[in-house]
Amino acid sequence: MAGQDVVLQNVSMVYPNGFTAVHPTDLTIKAGEFFSILGPSGCGKTTILRMISGFLEPSSGTISIGDTVMNGIGPNKRPTALIFQNLALFPLMSVWENIAFGLEARGESKAKRRKRAEELLDLVALTGQGEKKPTELSGGQRQRVAIARALAVEPSVLLLDEPLSALDLKLRQHMRAELKAIQRKTNVTFIYITHDQGEALAMSDRVAVMNEGRIEQVSSAEGIYNRPETAFAATFVGEQNVFRGRVVATEGEGISVETEHGLLHGVNRNALTPGEEALVMVRPEQIELMNGNAMGAAERGLNTLSARLERRDLEGALINLYLRAGDYPVHVNMHNTGETHVPGEQAIALGFHWRHTVMMRPGNLAKERA
Amino acid sequence: MHALIKTYGRGLTVLFVALVAAWVLLMILVPGVRTIQRAFIYEDRAGETAMIAIEIDRAYTEKFQLDQEAADLHAQAEAESAPSSGVPSFGAPSMGGPTIGVPGAGPSGGAAARLSPADRDARLAEIAAKVATLEGRIADLEAREDTSSGEAGMKERYSFENFTTMSMVHVRIFVLTLFYALCVTVLSFLICYPVAFVAATTRSKGKLTVMLLLLVIPYAINELLRIFSWVMILEKNGILNSLFDALGFIDLEAGEGIRFVASNGAVFLVMVYAYVLFMVFPIYNTIDTLDPNQLEAARDLGASSWRIHTRVVIPHAKPGIAVGAIMTFMLSAGSIAAPEIVGRGLHPDWFSQLIYRRFFEADSWNQGSAYSLALLVACVIFIFATMRIFKVGIRDIAK
Ligand SMILES: Nc1ncnc2c1ncn2[C@@H]1O[C@H](COP(=O)(O)OP(=O)(O)OP(=O)(O)O)[C@@H](O)[C@H]1O
Numbered sequence: 032m033a034g035q036d037v038v039l040q041n042v043s044m045v046y047p048n049g050f051t052a053v054h055p056t057d058l059t060i061k062a063g064e065f066f067s068i069l070g071p072s073g074c075g076k077t078t079i080l081r082m083i084s085g086f087l088e089p090s091s092g093t094i095s096i097g098d099t100v101m102n103g104i105g106p107n108k109r110p111t112a113l114i115f116q117n118l119a120l121f122p123l124m125s126v127w128e129n130i131a132f133g134l135e136a137r138g139e140s141k142a143k144r145r146k147r148a149e150e151l152l153d154l155v156a157l158t159g160q161g162e163k164k165p166t167e168l169s170g171g172q173r174q175r176v177a178i179a180r181a182l183a184v185e186p187s188v189l190l191l192d193e194p195l196s197a198l199d200l201k202l203r204q205h206m207r208a209e210l211k212a213i214q215r216k217t218n219v220t221f222i223y224i225t226h227d228q229g230e231a232l233a234m235s236d237r238v239a240v241m242n243e244g245r246i247e248q249v250s251s252a253e254g255i256y257n258r259p260e261t262a263f264a265a266t267f268v269g270e271q272n273v274f275r276g277r278v279v280a281t282e283g284e285g286i287s288v289e290t291e292h293g294l295l296h297g298v299n300r301n302a303l304t305p306g307e308e309a310l311v312m313v314r315p316e317q318i319e320l321m322n323g324n325a326m327g328a329a330e331r332g333l334n335t336l337s338a339r340l341e342r343r344d345l346e347g348a349l350i351n352l353y354l355r356a357g358d359y360p361v362h363v364n365m366h367n368t369g370e371t372h373v374p375g376e377q378a379i380a381l382g383f384h385w386r387h388t389v390m391m392r393p394g395n396l397a398k399e400r401a
Numbered sequence: 402m403h404a405l406i407k408t409y410g411r412g413l414t415v416l417f418v419a420l421v422a423a424w425v426l427l428m429i430l431v432p433g434v435r436t437i438q439r440a441f442i443y444e445d446r447a448g449e450t451a452m453i454a455i456e457i458d459r460a461y462t463e464k465f466q467l468d469q470e471a472a473d474l475h476a477q478a479e480a481e482s483a484p485s486s487g488v489p490s491f492g493a494p495s496m497g498g499p500t501i502g503v504p505g506a507g508p509s510g511g512a513a514a515r516l517s518p519a520d521r522d523a524r525l526a527e528i529a530a531k532v533a534t535l536e537g538r539i540a541d542l543e544a545r546e547d548t549s550s551g552e553a554g555m556k557e558r559y560s561f562e563n564f565t566t567m568s569m570v571h572v573r574i575f576v577l578t579l580f581y582a583l584c585v586t587v588l589s590f591l592i593c594y595p596v597a598f599v600a601a602t603t604r605s606k607g608k609l610t611v612m613l614l615l616l617v618i619p620y621a622i623n624e625l626l627r628i629f630s631w632v633m634i635l636e637k638n639g640i641l642n643s644l645f646d647a648l649g650f651i652d653l654e655a656g657e658g659i660r661f662v663a664s665n666g667a668v669f670l671v672m673v674y675a676y677v678l679f680m681v682f683p684i685y686n687t688i689d690t691l692d693p694n695q696l697e698a699a700r701d702l703g704a705s706s707w708r709i710h711t712r713v714v715i716p717h718a719k720p721g722i723a724v725g726a727i728m729t730f731m732l733s734a735g736s737i738a739a740p741e742i743v744g745r746g747l748h749p750d751w752f753s754q755l756i757y758r759r760f761f762e763a764d765s766w767n768q769g770s771a772y773s774l775a776l777l778v779a780c781v782i783f784i785f786a787t788m789r790i791f792k793v794g795i796r797d798i799a800k
């Protein structure tokens with residue numbers, strides 16, 4: 032069962048009530064890739080997945096898997112298998128019957144089904160649990176049954192709709208590793224949906240960030256975090272300190288924005304031009320304390336900012352500082368080296384490098400953060 | 402008990418217990434025990450008491466007819482003495498039913514033949530004499546009945562004879578009725594399952610409301626009316642035949658109307674209609690609790706619709722199907738209105754009709770009880786068999 036490409040061309044979904052859940056979208060997912068779609072609740076992730084699996088017919092555009100256009104082909108005829116948000120195991124069947132259901136539907140003999148079920152039980156580390164009922168298993172085990180059931184039909188594309196959301200944190204982290212391992216072993220294309228950025232970043236080869244029916248950015252996990260392309264992507268994944276201002280000058284990838292805290296320099300991610308409004312973003316871990324040595328900051332490429340300390344939290348290895356610069360809250364986190372000195376003064380000088388400062392065209396900011 | 406007193410106080414608890422006791426006593430024990438008791442008491446119908454009773458009945462009938470004839474003759478005499486003779490006499494009271502078919506009832510009790518005054522007087526005298534003898538016999542028979550029924554009462558004994566004396570014809574009807582009820586149950590299931598499935602899985606609330614309303618509205622109408630409305634539809638000159646006539650399939654005038662009523666098919670149809678709700682709702686309720694994702698999961702794994710239903714939906718709906726089947730079976734096995742009204746006596750009898758006639762026509766309550774008991778036992782066996790087959794417990798059904 033080798034993975035296959037999934038290609039969406041101009042695909043959109045308008046529900047019968049007139050609500051546009053997915054705006055026209057182009058997306059190419061490569062064979063054998065672990066691809067995540069990350070976005071807040073209600074952004075249209077499940078809708079995209081259901082279109083790929085065949086339960087929803089797109090309002091426009093074409094979906095192809097491998098070289099075959101899938102429009103008009105039912106879910107039972109597509110080389111996809113879907114793992115549901117709530118797993119949807121068959122409670123009245125035993126574990127092995129669940130796993131072998133797809134083979135039963137193909138009319139395979141009982142002996143063959145049984146054998147294949149045992150193989151898959153081994154694959155998902157549930158050897159010997161075949162006779163149990165799904166309700167007699169733990170959450171993580173059920174999860175693995177669902178994966179085995181989906182893999183039994185040898186799909187080239189496995190679609191997973193927040194399959195870990197029902198599990199507790201420990202198990203979730205464990206299952207992440209297992210999912211990734213299963214994906215490597217089987218080489219099936221995984222399309223994984225989540226609103227948990229940790230999950231998406233940890234497992235995926237590539238991540239698509241989605242908001243309000245639009246895919247905002249597709250790139251590697253690293254790219255999403257370090258080189259966000261939209262205000263939403265920047266704020267949804269990881270944390271950002273945000274300031275507002277107006278572009279005064281651009282030069283190559285450099286850009287200068289006038290804010291109420293003076294001129295800040297950064298990277299021009301959205302090809303902004305002078306006169307445009309801009310959002311200045313910098314991540315909490317990129318801000319350092321100047322500790323009274325603001326001299327020559329500009330020469331070192333640092334933006335400076337003066338803020339008042341409101342609260343500090345020690346979180347073991349990390350120290351979180353919550354400050355305020357005028358109207359803007361500023362969050363700084365730094366490593367606890369054991370010698371970290373946080374001044375108790377009224378005004379603290381902060382510095383951050385222009386290369387770590389991104390200037391974005393204003394847009395939706397993430398309200399919800401997983 | 403203590404828990405009850407604690408939660409509800411003494412007064413309410415007493416009320417609860419009293420109500421429960423009354424329910425058990427009046428609704429379950431008394432009628433149940435009485436029926437069972439009667440079913441096992443054999444009344445020897447061919448015995449002396451019964452013979453006497455029949456003879457008394459006959460004597461009374463005969464006397465009644467003679468009285469009528471005498472009254473007629475008197476009326477004739479008066480009419481002749483009146484000036485406006487020749488006007489037909491309406492004075493004769495119309496005859497009631499009992500004479501019909503009673504053996505040895507003598508000349509049929511219509512208007513007495515017109516006789517000459519002399520013959521009439523002779524006939525009147527003859528009648529008076531006969532009536533006198535009859536009265537004597539009746540008094541005698543009644544006296545004997547009193548003594549012998551006292552003895553017969555002593556002779557009442559428990560036995561299986563009420564069951565063992567059931568004629569082969571009745572046994573056949575009994576078996577057929579169970580089979581018919583099974584047919585009705587299966588038919589109802591075949592009709593109700595798709596309806597219940599669609600109703601339970603439809604996403605549109607509006608459609609669902611309309612469907613359920615359409616199902617429920619007919620049930621606001623009295624059962625008899627519903628049955629009669631079907632008769633109107635199915636009759637030889639009924640709506641269905643008129644429709645066929647209008648469409649040109651048949652010619653009503655030429656008497657080509659098809660007799661739909663008085664056939665098993667018609668009885669089944671009406672019964673299915675009468676009991677669909679009892680099948681639809683339990684099934685609807687169970688399918689309603691099925692996670693729609695399971696249907697999609699099955700489809701996604703490549704299952705055909707048939708397999709989805711046989712492997713996912715029906716196993717899930719089993720308790721509902723069992724409840725629906727039990728209710729439909731019990732209701733149709735015991736139904737009397739539908740076979741009576743739709744069957745018109747032409748269609749093969751249902752056992753319920755037989756029971757009715759045992760009670761009210763053959764006047765044999767004990768045998769009637771035995772027949773009902775047999776039906777009840779059959780139904781109970783059916784319930785347990787269904788629960789076995791569907792592997793559901795009482796608890797599942799109670800849900
Ligand atoms: N059948 C429907 N008819 C109309 N609107 C719908 C329908 N199903 C979903 N929507 C809307 O489409 C949007 C996207 O829904 P979708 O289920 O794809 O969200 P999601 O990203 O999967 O969210 P979650 O993370 O909460 O599962 C939502 O705003 C939802 O209200």
Ligand SMILES: [Mg+2]
Nearest residue numbers: 076077116192
């Ligand atoms: Mg969803």
